[in-house]
Amino acid sequence: xxxxxxxxxxxxxxxxxxxxxxxxxxxxxxxxxxxxxxxxxxxxxxxxxxxxxxxxxxxxxxxxxxxxxxxxxxxxxxxxxxxxxxxxxxxxxxxxxxxxxxxxxxxxxxxxxxxxxxxxxxxxxxxxxxxxxxxxxxx
Numbered sequence: 818x819x820x821x822x823x824x825x826x827x828x829x830x831x832x833x834x835x836x837x838x839x840x841x842x843x844x845x846x847x848x849x850x851x852x853x854x855x856x857x858x859x860x861x862x863x864x865x866x867x868x869x870x871x872x873x874x875x876x877x878x879x880x881x882x883x884x885x886x887x888x889x890x891x892x893x894x895x896x897x898x899x900x901x902x903x904x905x906x907x908x909x910x911x912x913x914x915x916x917x918x919x920x921x922x923x924x925x926x927x928x929x930x931x932x933x934x935x936x937x938x939x940x941x942x943x944x945x946x947x948x949x950x951x952x953x954x955x956x
Contacts, residue, residue, distance in 0.1 A: 828880040835877050836906075839870055843910045844917065864929040867907075871933035874903045875941055892945050896938050902933040 855862055855937025878899050879885065885895035908931030 828877065829882075832877045832881040834875060836873075839874075839906075840910070842870060843914065862926060863923075867926045867929035868933040868936075868943055871907060871930040872937045875899050875935055875937040877904075879941055889949060890943075892942075896942065900931075900934050900938055904931050907931065907934075 875896075879895075882895070885892055904927070907927045910930075911922045911924065911927050
């Protein structure tokens with residue numbers, strides 16, 4: 818196995834650890850230990866936190882699955898898939914939180930999750946477009 822394959826295997830492990838950490842943050846009972854009552858930048862802390870928790874999702878997935886950027890078409894399909902997967906993860910988390918008894922199901926949290934995913938995908942699209950153009954000019 819060459820170094821490139823080892824590196825991307827590491828990112829797959831990091832992706833799994835990230836998902837476990839995301840679930841921990843979303844399901845652990847933090848009552849009394851974290852104050853999410855105030856606002857950050859005029860936005861509820863809880864929504865900012867959801868945005869920040871889901872923002873890395875596309876980046877880590879992009880690194881874990883390197884073949885997605887082989888062509889622009891593959892990358893576009895990957896972007897749609899990763900957004901849907903991230904949104905489904907956020908929706909499932911909200912549903913389970915509603916059943917938990919100590920957390921609540923809040924669709925605005927899901928909206929914040931989707932905003933984090935979308936912002937990251939826009940960043941990745943910009944990155945991909947820049948480097949795709951650069952690779953073409955080098956050929």
